[in-house]
Amino acid sequence: MPRVSQDQLAARRHEILAGARACFARHGYEGATVRRLEEETGLSRGAIFHHFRDKDSLFLAVAADDAAEMAATVARNGLVQVMRDLLANPDVAGWLGTQLEVGRRLRTDPEFAEQWSERSGAIAAATRERLERQRDAGVLRDDVPVATLQRFLELAYDGLVKHLAMGRPTDDLGPVLDLVEAAVRKP
């Protein structure tokens, strides 16, 4: 057997995740069958499931990749910037919608919920740290606990995800995000 370098393994893994993301976005969680995952990645099921145990693991790995990128943007520019980026890129609707489709699993399958919450934990931590830095810099309002401001921003983010996933128009949401941002800052 040829030796496969770590770089090659990482590249293959990345390739599978990109194809899986497109497949979940297009067909939804239930609709992303093994056959469709093969088509979208251009790889056999053997190759795919050599890297990921099952469809759940694949889905959670795509979500974890997404979360890492999102946490990095939050740390750098804040959760409102993540929202502005989503607004500028409405073809993410398919993938956001697929995330909503697993809500029932999250309420009824504790193991799945546990793995999912590791994903959202990284984003929550980045949001919290960024808000604390902003408060130290005197930018944030100081009459409301940081934890409440964090939940408020997360609520707005969740609302935007639902809005986009339901295919609603986005052209008038820019000023709404301005209002969200202003609500956590010093007047």
Place this chain on the structure above:
Amino acid sequence: MPRVSQDQLAARRHEILAGARACFARHGYEGATVRRLEEETGLSRGAIFHHFRDKDSLFLAVAADDAAEMAATVARNGLVQVMRDLLANPDVAGWLGTQLEVGRRLRTDPEFAEQWSERSGAIAAATRERLERQRDAGVLRDDVPVATLQRFLELAYDGLVKHLAMGRPTDDLGPVLDLVEAAVRKP
């Protein structure tokens, strides 16, 4: 054939909708099979589909009933009160989750989306009218257009729906709704 009064018809219709709502909440849109709809309503498929053309019509009728009740609450007490009511009643999560599950249909099936938007149109109109009355009464901030305040409240509502549908904890959301409410009011 016995003559059936309008009252009897309305009562039967109401009975079907209540059972269907419970069935959609418990099993989701796809999971609400005809057999399960029969079990949950205690009626035969013949009796159910005498009143509603198909599962889509039944789902949209449940949603329309919900929307009428929600629009009435909005007109009386505003969209923030609808959010506070949701927060006090977290066992609505199943039904909210089922509403999210149709996101893909809304993006890809124009006829379904059209029927759904009639439903949300009534709530949007009630929200708008209530905000205009509040502005006339001098309660609202006047540096931001009413349309933006409306979208802002709808974004928060959507966020709460997603939050509840994903089974996340709700105990710290009361102060977040206070912040949402304060953001549309005069300081």
